[in-house]
Amino acid sequence: MLQIQHLTKSYGDKKAVDDLSLHIAPGEIYGFIGHNGAGKTTTLKACAGILPFEEGQILIAGQDMKARPLDCKQQMAYIPDNPDLYEFMSGIRFLNFIGDVFRVEPTVRRERIHKYAQMLEIEGDLAQPLSAFSHGMKQKLALIAAWIHEPKLILMDEPFVGLDPKASHLLKALMHEHCDKGGAIFFSTHVLDVAEKLCDKVAIIKEGRLIASGSMQEVKGNASLEDVFLELEDEHA
């Protein structure tokens, strides 16, 4: 579903991502961990088509991001760490805008908005302007916007930040449901317990370079993910 091959992205002289390669297959929940500034957000943004990159290739469902960016974006959704949405719109207008851009048929769109907004308990707030939404409510709206066109691949940057425990629980269920249907999820997180329980595979990045990747069992063995992460960080210091 997502193939990252030798990705390199620099900001000036500094390499934010250095020769990174990953493969996320359909049905997988893939966790991406690393300390602050390790290159997680840059990688996710490059995969989402937000940031141009100098070297390497990103393939979404077999399509090259550089050659066919619109086809790639049509098949995926991206949720940033800070959901800065269009504050001049109401919740429902924003969702309809996303529905229009991703060409979701109006009746299907209505059903999905109803389903997810009710599930995340923000249906009653959808007529409110986004400027009146709290961080958590915006995060929930960003989740609905991501799920509204049923993408094959969902990219999420710290998706659990700002969500209440119930919404976090629901998000985990939604992630499993999405992957059970053949979709894939690639997300970054600092919450290692969540990554350990939720992910099928995990990648650890440090200073833009991949220092470990594979199935959860392969990476952590019998230790906890936290111990392995800290150990690897020290090894590559």
Next chain:
Amino acid sequence: MLKVLLRTRMEALLSVLTGASRTKKAQSRGKLIGFACLMILSLVSLGTLFSRIFEVIGPAFRMAGLGWLYFAFAAVMTFSLMLIGNVFTAKAQLYEAKDNDLLLSMPIKPIHILLSRLFLLLVLALVFALPVAIPALMYWPGELSAAGWAAFLISFFLILPLLNVVLSALLGWLIHLAAARARNKSLISLLISLVFLGVYMYFSFQMNSMLTDLAANPAGLERALGSAAPLVWIGEGVVNGELLRVLLLLAASLAIFALAMLLLSRTFIQTATARGSGAKKRYVERTAKARSPRAALLNMELRRLWGLPAYMLNGALGVFFVVIAAVVLLIKGKALTSMPEWPMLAPMLQPLFVVLLCFMGVTIILTAPSISLEGRSLWLPKSMPVSTWDILSAKLQLHLVLAVPAVLLCAAIMAFVLEYKGAVLFLLFALPTVNVLFIALLGLFENLRHPNFNWINETQAVKSGMSVLVTMFVGMGFSALPVLAYLLLSKYLSMEAVGFGMLGLMLLLCALLFLWLRKKGTALFDAL
């Protein structure tokens, strides 16, 4: 701590004004000099307008022995300009700044946050004082004593700015409170802004007759302003060198400023962090009408314009100007064209109105801040399955959809009232329309080259961006170019030939800008 805040505030202002980029490259000296030149040009243009007023009333007031009234009137004009310029900035700076929460969470006294923001207003008030106070002094036919000079400087550059900052902050606070309690904040802000603007425009339209009345009968103004002691003190202080009362006024202004500070600091946290108590709008589930992605992008841009009063007022105000001009022309057109002092201008009247319409078109500036306004939500258009050109062309379309019909309506009414025929009739429709297209393309070109995402509220992006200033001045320059070209080439070329030459030049520039936007512009947007 206050010093640090003041420095941050000035850095933020400069960064927004000069278009500091995301790449955090240092501003080039050329860019800063260019920006300073633009600012000076704006102030000189405004100063020229006020010069005309003082040039007319100065001798009349001197002859009537009402020197104090001349300076009292100048004080009123200075204060009014400061207020118009500062009141919405005060609201945005004090209560809608996006960094209020961050600053309030730090060990900083609220009064220091308040003072740092008020300092910025004070700087702006001083800038607004220049184009009125300097012409008032230049066109006063009498001479001032040393004490008179001191009274002038203290009055116009200390007392008036201090009082203006107090009033702007209080009015900004009231507008913010009114908007916070309303369900539709944008609409309330827009309505209040339009009321302000309406009053301002009313006085602008009445200026000619007011000036004639003032020059002929200063006693009327004396009766009106004579009862306002502070204005009498300022006027007499400057003309007669009576410094003591001006110093008393300064002490009173400082006391009022301190009192206002005390009041504002007590309510600052509550007001700045208020989330509004407007009634919650009920969501009714319904099936939306589907739009194509391109239509959805244009609709989103329209929503942005409607949802941001600052954008509407600063960017689309020209649309109102053009429509109002069309209506005024329809009602008073015949009277305007048969004014006795105009017969010698009669052959040039029709081309001059074409130039005037081009000028009015320049006041519509929607694309110039449009990239900066994406701000932190820039990730949204970039992650959507729409081409970069579609994103940019939605911004161009917003400009054209609003500006072109207004300009064409005004042109049609001009054609009817002034009975245009032949080549000039064609130019009447073609030149202003192409000019609107040029401004739209130029604004987008400029904003792609100088985007700014560091603003703390939308007003900063809309009002103070370098791209906005450059677009406005270049647009005005191009609107004036046919007049200049005709004045220089009238021996060799007819007015129509100059008009067609200008049309050709504008079309060529539009084509070049269009090609740049399609190729380099899209690449620049992708790299943001």
